[in-house]
Amino acid sequence: MTDLTSLTIAEAREGLASKSFTAVELTDAHLAAIEAARVLNAYVLETPDRAREMARAADEKIAKGEGGPLAGIPLGIKDLFATRDIRTTACSKILGNFIPPYESTVTSQLWRDGAVLLGKLNNDEFAMGSSNETSCFGPVTNPWRREGSNTTLVPGGSSGGSASAVAALLCMGATATDTGGSIRQPAAFTATVGIKPTYGRCSRWGIVAFASSLDQAGPIARTTRDAAILMRSMAGHDPKDTTSVDIAVPDYEAAIGKSVKGMKIGIPREYRLDGMPAEIEKLWSEGAQWLKAAGAELVEVSLPHTKYALPAYYIVAPAEASSNLARYDGVRYGLREPAKNIIEMYENSRADGFGDEVRRRVLIGTYVLSAGYYDAYYLRAQKVRTLIKKDFEDCFAKGVNAILTPATPSAAFGIGEKGGADPVEMYLNDIFTVTVNMAGLPGIAVPAGKDTQGLPLGLQLIGRPFDEETLFSLGEVIEQAAGRFAAPKWW
Amino acid sequence: MSVDATTVRRIAHLARIAVSDAEVPHLQGELNAMLAFVEQLSEVNIDGVEPMTSVTPMEMKKRADVVNDGEIADDIVRNAPDAMNHFFLVPKVVE
DSSP states (O other): OGGGGGSOHHHHHHHHHTTSSOHHHHHHHHHHHHHHTGGGOOEEEEOHHHHHHHHHHHHHHHHTTOOOTTTTOEEEEETTBOBTTBOOOTTOGGGTTOOOSSOOHHHHHHHHTTOEEEEEEOOSGGGOOSSSOSOTTOOOOOSOOOTTOOOOBOOOSSSHHHHHHHHTTSSSEEEEEESSSTTHHHHHHHTOEEEEOOTTSSOOTTBOOSOTTTOEEEEEESSHHHHHHHHHHHOOOOTTOTTSOOSOOOOGGGGTTOOOTTOEEEEEGGGSOTTOOHHHHHHHHHHHHHHHHTTOEEEEEOOTTGGGHHHHHHHHHHHHHHHHGGGOSSSSSSOOOOOSSHHHHHHHHHHHHSOHHHHHHHHHHHHHHSTTTTIIIIIHHHHHHHHHHHHHHHHHHTTOOEEEEESOSSSOOBTTOSSSSOHHHHHGGGTTTHHHHHHTOOEEEEEEEEOTTSOEEEEEEEEOTTOHHHHHHHHHHHHHHHOOOOOOOOO | OOOOHHHHHHHHHHTTOOOOGGGHHHHHHHHHHHHHHHGGGGGSOOTTOOOOOOSSOOOOOOOOSSOOSOOOHHHHHTTOSSEETTEEOOSOOOO
């Protein structure tokens, strides 16, 4: 039965329709795989009873010919998405044992379409991190290892549990969120496909907020097609999120296999960093050649403000986080530390409940928004953000359909290897992905090759607003050329 | 710009996060590393540039001014650390 876990969503959909296996069998295979892979720490909560109940319901619907687009497909859900009556913590001690009395819009749409909840996935605390090391449940292990080495590597972050679970066949796909690269960087580190849709494409309602003008939900899956299938269910207008956009959701899967002939692909010169590893350079030019061979035209483009995206992000994101996280006060939910007056109660609860990275960001955010510093930091950063967005707009106005870049500056690294002395060292992981969040654009990371140590590397495609379809078409071309990569099972 | 120990304590109080004296030097170093990193923004010419206020150019939707939710007091207090009769309880604020 274990081979059921290696199917893609598209293959499982076929197998369920042709009655080769049942949704219950498919779910049971995944539950067994999860149990055998606890060493990876990908799940922070397993929900086997709920999973079997949902799978049985899916089987009944499939038998009656009423199965939805995801009927019986078992998924993992990042612990940032509120799930009704199921513990949701954002992997923070401050949310300890929070049981939401409501369901996030994105997950409710997945259940509407018949998907099965396997459990909640690990992530960096409040999605702040690039290695999944800041989770209060401890780090996640990447199923990938360097050739001939037993060193434990990070799966990237913040959606590290999602990426690790998808790569290790512990779910067929997973939800994730991306504020500065949190879908695309872990996807690149685990040879999975991850897409951050255009800001406004997926409802943020019921997702624990980090930085509201940057956060966006998206899927992580094993193929471009599977990511497209999940996207269709996750996307859509929601009156409960005023930034959610009221435009029709296309059939993203129809974009898979569509010709990319004549498309203009921008290669931005500012992404060619000094000291960039040769293997990243090589991967990037290989990817460009694959797209060219498929009929696309390569054009060099310039995005002059690229280098300012990461510093501007580290003003905007902490500022918004400090304001969003003000709600954790020990009064309405979450951790409360006893104290003799209310101010001390707030201060002690928040000191005990937030981890180091979250505390650091709340403090820097508080500082840049404080009286006398707002103009110098926050206002300036929001102006720089306008310039970053304009760079992309100028590029698209010249007829460029999408932009090709590396997804990350390196392959996965070891646990405890980065950011110990200087937090900025960790932040540099998002150097290629963060521009996309600052401009609100869609970006996809697809596996494209391996480094000299046998670790996966990914390429990123950046698209025009609400043109995720082009990213799926181009992503598929890279997937066809590069092939798929599976982590050898050692756990 | 950089922050001194007094500023670190002031920010921590504004953020309502208790910080012990022993933690201040360490936090000060980390915050200054972040501030040094974002310092490069000062070289960007932002004359006449509008700050970004909306990621996607769109008009803010407004819902009809009607009651469409409520009567869920049990749900609201369900996760409270301390509650009584649908009220949240906190340490005494008014003498």
